[in-house]
Amino acid sequence: MEGSLRIKLALTAIGVNASILKPGTYNGYIAITAAQSTQTVMVQLIVQAPPPPSAPIMGATPLSLNFSTTQGLPNPPGQVVTITNTGKSQLKWHTTVNILSSFWLSANSTGGSIDPGETGQVTVNIFTANLSPNTYIGQIVLIGTDTNGELASGSPQTITVNLLVLPPCxxxxxxxxxxxxxxxxxxxxxxxxxxxxxxxxxxxxxxxxxxxxxxxxxxxxxxxxxxxxxxxxxxxxxxxxxxxxxxxxxxxxxxxxxxxxxxxxxxxxxxxxxxxxxPPCQLQVGSSNLPFSVGQGQSSPSPQSFSLSETGNCTLPVTWQATGDSASSSWLVVGPPSSGTGSATVSVGVNASSLAPGSYSGMITVSASGNGGAVVQNSPRTVNVTLTVTGYTFSGSVIACSDTSCTTTKALAGSSVSLLNNATNQAIVVTANGSGNFSFTSLALDPYTLTVTGTDGTTNYLGNVSFKMTGDKLSFPVNVYPH
Known part of the structure; x- marks a missing residue:
């Protein structure tokens, strides 16, 4: 028998018609073609001669067993195949398992004998422990002989075993x-x-x-x-x-x-x-206080500086600007630079040339924003600037003269010493101590008039002197005369 069958299914049934065949072995081939691939399957048919009247006749049912299980689950229960002997003498039988399926397929028992008209059983078991999800096909062949070892009619019987291993959930x-x-x-x-x-x-x-x-x-x-x-x-x-x-x-x-x-x-x-x-985008300023000190009339002190930068997750570039307050604009100098992008060091200076002695406070405001106006936390920040302009000291002693020639002198204790700033028309009054000494501090570099009045209990005294402060004047004698 030869032929060609083009199929699309994974499984197809194959049958034979032996009604016109004489005893013998017949081989045929089926070509299975899919796309560009062709597989050939050999089909063998054995037609046996009618058995002698006293010979055993072997049969088996069912000839096809189907098992289904899920990978990882216990083996499914075995299934039973019944072997019959419809002949006139004892049937001896045994099983063989297709070598390609022997690792997952077995028969129990593997052989025995069956008297005429009786039946036997073989249990087919499968073992799925090492099987991956797939479809498996195996065969168990039942071979029967008479007591002389001659092949019995109906032997062999082939049991086809189909096993479907499903993937686990x-x-x-x-x-x-x-x-x-x-x-x-x-x-x-x-x-x-x-x-x-x-x-x-x-x-x-x-x-x-x-x-x-x-x-x-x-x-x-x-x-x-x-x-x-x-x-x-x-x-x-x-x-x-x-x-x-x-x-x-x-x-x-x-x-x-x-x-x-x-x-x-x-x-x-x-x-x-x-x-x-x-971390958010934050403005960091290195210093929050910058102190300056200078004597009136002296050169301006060296500039100081503060650093600024942005930290965190910023929308770059970050733009910043440093601005001094309006009240200190006459003496506070911000920058360069006073604006820019990214990290920077900002210079801060003071100009005290027009300032009188005293303490001055100013404030620098630093503001920043990210690209497109993105918010920068800690903005604005302030830097406080203090400036101390120091004045000068004028000290001396009051000398009471007995006459205009100061023939004799003595210290005039407790005298009233008045110092008038001729530029501002402001006066400061102190009292000389028991030794006639006095002192004025924090004086500006201006012209002054010093007036002294006092008494020793019997005589009143008066004296004055004019001068310009150009620096400290210490131990300055002031003569007063009877008045």
């Missing part, structure tokens, strides 16, 4: 093994993300699933957190929402566990969710 790995968010502390929440998971295999449908946050985190929400899947290959998409409200800068991480409940097992998958909270 499995949750496939999530579409993403990790989900990462990034946001800025104090800023808006990052956009939501999704992750999908697919179920496959032989499950108890519908398959219920549940998502759990392994380490509970108030900053994380999932939707949905549970549901059911109806068939293999179906997926579910989980929306992941992260919130950075109340979170400090740092990295936060947790695991999401997804489990499903099946009659045979509980498949589980997981993925990681990480939120990185970046």
């Amino acid at each position: 499995t949750l496939q790995q999530p579409s993403q093994s990790s989900v990462a968010f990034t946001a800025t502390q104090g800023g808006s929440d990052p956009g939501s993300q999704t992750n999908s998971i697919t179920v496959s295999g032989n499950c108890a449908w519908p398959l219920n699933w549940h998502a759990t946050i392994t380490q509970p985190a108030g900053w994380l929400k999932l939707s949905p957190v549970s549901g059911s899947l109806a068939a293999s290959g179906q997926s579910v998409t989980i929306t992941i929402v992260a919130s950075v409200i109340g979170l400090n800068a740092g990295t936060y991480s947790t695991q999401i566990s997804i489990s499903a409940t099946d009659g045979s097992n509980t498949p589980v998958q997981s993925f990681t969710v990480t939120v990185t909270v970046l």
Whole structure:
């Protein structure tokens, strides 16, 4: 028998017609073509001569067994094949297993004898421990002989065993093994993300699933957190929402566990969710106070400086400006530079040439913004500037003269010493001590008139002197005369 059969199915039935054939062995071939590939299957038919009247006749049923199981489950129960002897003498039989299927297919028992008109049984067992999901086909051959070892009529009988190993109920790995968010502390929440998971295999449908946050985190929400899947290959998409409200800068991480409940097992998958909270953009100013001191009339002191920079997650470039307050504009000098982008060192100087002795306070305001007007925290910042302009000292002693020639002198204790600033018309009055000494401090470099009045209890005294302060005047004698 020869022929050609083009098929599209994975399994087809093949039959024979032996009604016109004489005893003998017949071989045929079937060519199976798919796309550009052709496979050839040999079919062998043995037509036996009618048995002698006293010979055993072998039969078996069923000649096809079907098993189905799921990978990982216990072996399915064995199935029984019944062997018959419809002849007139004892039948001896034994089994052989196709070598290609011997690692998963066996027969129990493996042989025996059957009297005429009686039956025997063989149990066919399968072992699935090392089998991956697939379709397996094996054969157990039953061989029968008479008591002399001659092949019995109807022998051999071939039992075809079909085994279907289904894949177990499995949750496939999530579409993403990790989900990462990034946001800025104090800023808006990052956009939501999704992750999908697919179920496959032989499950108890519908398959219920549940998502759990392994380490509970108030900053994380999932939707949905549970549901059911109806068939293999179906997926579910989980929306992941992260919130950075109340979170400090740092990295936060947790695991999401997804489990499903099946009659045979509980498949589980997981993925990681990480939120990185970046520090906000902040303005940093190196110094908050700059003190200056200078004597009136002296050269201005050397400039000082403060540094500024931005830190954190900034929208670059960051633009800054440093401005002095209007009240100190006559003496406070800001910059260069007084504006710019990025980190900088700002020079600060003072001009005291027109200032009288005293203490002066000013303030520099530093403001910054990111590209497009983005907010920079800690802006504005202030730098306080103090300037002390020191004056000069005028000290001396009051000398009481007995006459205009100062023939004799003595210290005039307790005298009133008045110092008039001729430029401002302001006067300062002090009292000489018991030794007639007096002192004025913090004087400007102006012209002055000093007037002294006093008494020794019997004589009143008066004296005055005019001068210009050009520096400290110390131990200056002032003569007073009877008045």
